[in-house]
């Protein structure tokens with residue numbers, strides 16, 4: 001068998017494994033990078049073959065070629081077990097990275113959900129791609145666990161962590177750990193909205209919620225109101241408009257994605273999506289939502305009411321920190337960790353959307369793989385150093401794609417060139433390019449520029 005390699009898309013975390021190929025795009029298992037056609041696009045974010053970066057790791061071993069892990073703890077853990085709480089991309093990344101370094105370490109994933117593995121960034125563009133919730137599933141929990149030779153307990157909610165006894169309390173019995181990884185993720189912020197239909201607001205934060213949302217779309221739905229013009233709300237607005245729905249986006253900000261985009265670029269995105277039919281209501285909030293007959297009535301902060309069939313909230317993310325806080329771990333906006341991804345209790349790590357490093361809470365895909373590698377190396381006694389850096393963000397709006405890397409330096413020089421169709425804004429610190437906002441055709445060069453900035 002050839003030594004298959006793995007390639008990563010820095011914008012979305014998609015990993016092209018030569019061994020697995022990309023059958024959905026017509027690349028059978030075993031397709032080498034060299035044999036990927038030039039017009040292939042990342043199935044999650046639309047970047048190209050040239051944007052993929054070779055992962056410096058060993059190819060993932062198949063289950064058959066591995067030594068059996070010493071464990072079979074029947075899901076109860078042991079003083080030797082690495083227990084991972086959560087089952088998102090962060091949790092699975094840690095399991096994979098530890099397994100790559102240590103074939104025998106007992107690993108147990110504990111999750112309150114079904115533990116299904118799927119690419120979360122794909123949720124906000126799945127509709128236009130004609131993908132149902134089931135189409136997004138990579139692997140079910142047991143299949144993926146078997147592949148990695150680890151244990152998994154699904155539908156098991158962790159209620160309490162006892163850092164002294166190294167014990168978890170769950171609704172289905174206690175679990176012992178040697179080291180613990182918190183991959184608790186983040187949830188959609190709940191907006192203060194009154195009215196008798198406030199509980200009908202959808203927040204899509206996982207596959208189960210997406211499945212419910214898609215079921216709801218099968219009812220006679222014509223008009224959808226999206227709360228929030230941030231990255232997720234904007235991506236959904238284009239996805240659902242392309243799907244034939246009439247979409248209104250409500251946000252108190254003056255234009256879309258103000259924390260990511262300079263006004264000139266945001267305005268261009270706004271007008272491009274307007275041409276596609278998106279209706280924007282900026283400088284406003286929804287105060288209440290009431291049902292009236294078979295319609296919903298959303299009353300805005302200016303007193304105007306709009307009729308709508310469905311309301312989707314995408315008002316930003318809040319890190320899930322409650323469990324850590326109750327256990328006495330240091331918590332700020334996220335669970336505070338050091339550069340080894342250790343929390344204030346050395347045997348407990350945290351990563352992904354729930355973790356805060358150097359005051360940064362980067363709720364993007366890019367840091368997750370590096371954080372998982374850092375944890376794995378620490379766990380096997382070869383500590384490394386995680387350095388936060390500005391993530392590469394791909395805004396998946398097909399009619400006006402954007403690639404953004406915000407500079408850490410808050411006061412950079414700005415050089416911008418703008419044409420009729422594109423924006424190219426580069427941020428400089430002295431003569432060094434430290435960030436960028438690229439739109440439309442220009443966005444294609446983002447991954448290359450990012451690799452230069454990040455020294456990859």
Ligand code: FE
Pocket residue numbers: 009010011012013014042043044045046047
């Ligand atoms: Fe990608």
